[in-house]
Amino acid sequence: MATNGQHAKSRRIVRGACPLDCPDTCSWDVTVENGRAVDLRGARDHPFTQGNLCVKVNRYLEHTRAPDRLLHPLRRVGRKGAGEFERIGWDEALDEIGTRLKEVIATHGGEAIWPCFGTGHMGVLQGMWGSGFRLWNALGASQHRVTICSVAGVAGTLTTLGQATGMDPEDLSHAKLIVMWGYNPLSTGNHAWRFISEARRRGAHLVAIDPIRTRSAARADEHIPILPGTDAALALGLLNVVVGMGAEDNDYLDRHTRDWPAFRERILQYPPERVSEITRVPVDTVIALGRRIATTRPTAIRSSMGMQRHAGGGMAIRTINAIPAVTGDWRLPGGGAIYSTGAAFPGNFAKIRQGDLDRPTTRELTTTRMGEILLEFDDPPIDALILYGANPAASSPQQGTLRRGLAREDLFTVVIENFPTDTVDYADVVLPSTMQTEHADIHNAFGHMYLQWNEPAVAPPGECLPHSEIFRRLARAMGLNEPCLYDSDDDLAQAILESDHPALDGITLEALKKKGWIRLNLPRPYLPFAEGFPTDSGKLEFNSPRAAAKGLDPMPGFTPPGEVTDEDLAGRYPLALVAPASHYFLNTNFGNMPEMLKRAGPRRVTLNPEDAAVRGIVEGDVARIFNDRGTFEAEIVVSDVVQPGIAASTKGYWPKIIGEKANLNLTVAERDSDMAGGAVFHDNRVEVELLRRSEAALASA
Numbered sequence: 129m130a131t132n133g134q135h136a137k138s139r140r141i142v143r144g145a146c147p148l149d150c151p152d153t154c155s156w157d158v159t160v161e162n163g164r165a166v167d168l169r170g171a172r173d174h175p176f177t178q179g180n181l182c183v184k185v186n187r188y189l190e191h192t193r194a195p196d197r198l199l200h201p202l203r204r205v206g207r208k209g210a211g212e213f214e215r216i217g218w219d220e221a222l223d224e225i226g227t228r229l230k231e232v233i234a235t236h237g238g239e240a241i242w243p244c245f246g247t248g249h250m251g252v253l254q255g256m257w258g259s260g261f262r263l264w265n266a267l268g269a270s271q272h273r274v275t276i277c278s279v280a281g282v283a284g285t286l287t288t289l290g291q292a293t294g295m296d297p298e299d300l301s302h303a304k305l306i307v308m309w310g311y312n313p314l315s316t317g318n319h320a321w322r323f324i325s326e327a328r329r330r331g332a333h334l335v336a337i338d339p340i341r342t343r344s345a346a347r348a349d350e351h352i353p354i355l356p357g358t359d360a361a362l363a364l365g366l367l368n369v370v371v372g373m374g375a376e377d378n379d380y381l382d383r384h385t386r387d388w389p390a391f392r393e394r395i396l397q398y399p400p401e402r403v404s405e406i407t408r409v410p411v412d413t414v415i416a417l418g419r420r421i422a423t424t425r426p427t428a429i430r431s432s433m434g435m436q437r438h439a440g441g442g443m444a445i446r447t448i449n450a451i452p453a454v455t456g457d458w459r460l461p462g463g464g465a466i467y468s469t470g471a472a473f474p475g476n477f478a479k480i481r482q483g484d485l486d487r488p489t490t491r492e493l494t495t496t497r498m499g500e501i502l503l504e505f506d507d508p509p510i511d512a513l514i515l516y517g518a519n520p521a522a523s524s525p526q527q528g529t530l531r532r533g534l535a536r537e538d539l540f541t542v543v544i545e546n547f548p549t550d551t552v553d554y555a556d557v558v559l560p561s562t563m564q565t566e567h568a569d570i571h572n573a574f575g576h577m578y579l580q581w582n583e584p585a586v587a588p589p590g591e592c593l594p595h596s597e598i599f600r601r602l603a604r605a606m607g608l609n610e611p612c613l614y615d616s617d618d619d620l621a622q623a624i625l626e627s628d629h630p631a632l633d634g635i636t637l638e639a640l641k642k643k644g645w646i647r648l649n650l651p652r653p654y655l656p657f658a659e660g661f662p663t664d665s666g667k668l669e670f671n672s673p674r675a676a677a678k679g680l681d682p683m684p685g686f687t688p689p690g691e692v693t694d695e696d697l698a699g700r701y702p703l704a705l706v707a708p709a710s711h712y713f714l715n716t717n718f719g720n721m722p723e724m725l726k727r728a729g730p731r732r733v734t735l736n737p738e739d740a741a742v743r744g745i746v747e748g749d750v751a752r753i754f755n756d757r758g759t760f761e762a763e764i765v766v767s768d769v770v771q772p773g774i775a776a777s778t779k780g781y782w783p784k785i786i787g788e789k790a791n792l793n794l795t796v797a798e799r800d801s802d803m804a805g806g807a808v809f810h811d812n813r814v815e816v817e818l819l820r821r822s823e824a825a826l827a828s829a
């Protein structure tokens with residue numbers, strides 16, 4: 129390396145990790161010169177990152193220095209929602225928050241405080257897993273559950289398997305058939321593609337089951353478009369073919385499952401013809417994929433979160449996870465299923481959350497029902513809302529209702545943020561927080577089996593502070609005495625690793641800091657269910673007493689979507705709108721970055737040529753998309769990447785940047801899915817109407 133002495137001295141490389149809500153949780157290297165971060169790249173030695181980041185995070189350093197970065201505490205001066213603020217000091221801000229929270233507790237009790245966090249930051253110290261819980265617990269606040277991302281599928285996996293995780297995604301490389309089931313890794317976690325490609329080089333067949341021909345589906349050997357929300361029916365139909373061929377693994381079923389005959393009965397109720405009617409997948413396609421699954425060992429099913437954002441989403445993931453038990457794939461390297469690896473990390477979350485405090489007993493509130501909770505709950509009402517790593521005014525369902533809730537003049541709202549989001553506009557007090565290169569954290573992942581350490585690389589700009597420090601200062605401002613509220617970042621990082629679980633054997637904070645990443649102490653290949661399941665009986669319980677006790681169908685089955693298959697509703701709102709990840713934003717992160725906005729282009733809705741033609745719409749026209757909950761505008765793309773009856777768009781646009789009061793989530797219902805209160809973003813019927821002709825159409829008219 130060419131150096132001049134002076135330069136070399138001030139140049140160092142700091143190992144960190146990406147904090148965003150993506151399965152890949154990359155390890156990264158920040159080059160710091162004279163106190164300034166000058167380069168960022170994926171860690172070469174990390175077995176999953178393998179030296180690459182993604183189109184968005186490649187520009188993370190630029191993002192930390194964006195001109196709209198929040199640098200000082202602010203106090204509202206305009207009306208709620210207007211985003212008019214004056215600068216105040218930290219002491220003043222914390223005093224005001226402390227005083228208001230004490231008033232709320234004196235009037236309606238601690239439960240009138242709602243600490244409401246999102247998935248903006250996934251770390252143990254700064255993010256959704258971490259350090260705020262102790263403070264909220266000490267205040268007796270309501271407990272928040274993040275439900276708009278993955279909870280239904282986690283509950284579904286847990287119900288079938290007895291643990292909320294499955295095969296190691298790296299083992300996809302050993303599969304001979306890979307089913308990407310509602311999974312678009314080329315956009316939502318591209319590092320897994322390497323393992324998929326490795327399997328394909330060895331001859332594996334790749335299938336994508338998705339209502340949209342995504343980037344990943346387009347590069348698969350086969351794309352099977354499905355009616356949204358009907359995946360469980362397809363899973364049962366595929367098993368029907370397997371059973372019809374006598375291809376089930378009776379040895380595995382006998383030894384490691386219970387109540388197979390009962391589940392077999394259910395499977396027999398789903399012959400391909402019936403399944404085809406429900407799913408709109410042609411009969412021949414159901415049979416062909418069923419045969420392929422019956423005859424290909426190992427088969428790996430990679431499912432993901434998009435598919436469970438439906439009324440029957442938990443059941444879909446539950447039923448899909450039963451497939452490898454019937455085929456016996458759970459015993460083979462490269463076989464099985466994986467939805468999320470999040471639960472593979474047996475960190476001591478109780479210790480992080482409670483320290484030496486008692487376990488909280490207050491009510492639980494969910495992101496899914498935020499509008500309703502803010503407007504209608506009165507026992508007690510929500511008097512104070514503390515938001516961090518969350519942008520519900522853009523991310524959450526039914527934004528009309530939600531915004532009315534946020535606009536309540538009697539609601540005291542604190543937003544801790546990096547950028548002036550639509551949600552920030554509703555804050556009474558805004559606190560500026562650090563970004564990932566400026567604070568410490570520890571991260572597990574939901575798409576691989578490694579832990580990551582994030583070492584702070586540079587000093588924070590302006591007056592930004594880490595969440596962990598903000599919570600300590602707020603505790604002090606409120607005069608709280610519990611010692612654990614003042615634990616340092618290192619204390620907290622130690623606490624999460626304090627566990628006797630064998631997967632953490634030999635993993636110390638010191639070792640993690642030194643290398644930046646460590647694989648959980650799990651065998652490779654990882655075969656969690658080769659010899660049984662962590663259920664009460666040690667077997668996979670097809671007829672699950674746990675599910676029955678929760679009032680759920682005791683067996684894997686098919687729970688229909690709420691709106692997609694509602695024929696009455698289809699009369700008024702003929703199109704099912706599916707709006708998953710954008711390639712260029714990460715949820716709403718980067719939605720304010722000019723370069724990503726330029727690449728993403730205006731917000732678009734894609735219609736099948738048939739649906740466009742009957743509405744007199746051509747490519748480039750601007751249309752009104754609406755249902756009873758609201759209306760938004762979008763430029764129309766006409767393409768057969770979607771089937772007739774389906775409309776596709778993407779999440780992530782900031783309403784105020786695209787010039788609207790709410791984005792497409794205005795049309796999404798605030799309704800719980802079947803399990804754990806998950807959200808139903810893709811279970812949404814709309815109609816589309818021409819609003820303005822495209823320039824090109826006008827010119828040729």
Ligand SMILES: Nc1nc2c(c(=O)[nH]1)N[C@H]1C(S)=C(S)[C@@H](COP(=O)(O)OP(=O)(O)OC[C@H]3O[C@@H](n4cnc5c(=O)[nH]c(N)nc54)[C@H](O)[C@@H]3O)O[C@H]1N2
Nearest residue numbers: 246247248249277517518519523544545561708715716779
């Ligand atoms: N239509 C539709 N809507 C969806 C989805 C969909 O598929 N379709 N997906 C849903 C899913 S999966 C999710 S997870 C949710 C996500 O919804 P949210 O929880 O709102 O998550 P994000 O938009 O990722 O991030 C929220 C905010 O966190 C901030 N942030 C990032 N890092 C930090 C930090 O270090 N400190 C602080 N204080 N703030 C930080 C960002 O600036 C951002 O404004 O959206 C859901 N909404």
Ligand SMILES: Nc1nc2c(c(=O)[nH]1)N[C@H]1C(S)=C(S)[C@@H](COP(=O)(O)OP(=O)(O)OC[C@H]3O[C@@H](n4cnc5c(=O)[nH]c(N)nc54)[C@H](O)[C@@H]3O)O[C@H]1N2
Nearest residue numbers: 310312315316337356357432433434435708709713714715
């Ligand atoms: N670039 C980018 N990456 C992201 C995100 C992002 O916003 N942008 N979001 C991150 C977050 S928060 C999460 S939780 C993960 C999610 O990761 P994924 O689950 O992979 O991402 P999604 O795009 O939400 O959904 C995946 C696919 O599910 C499909 N889908 C929707 N409904 C159904 C259905 O009923 N059946 C089937 N079979 N498929 C269906 C969608 O069309 C979509 O292509 O990705 C993360 N990665």
Ligand SMILES: [Mo]
Nearest residue numbers: 149247277278
């Ligand atoms: Mo998510």
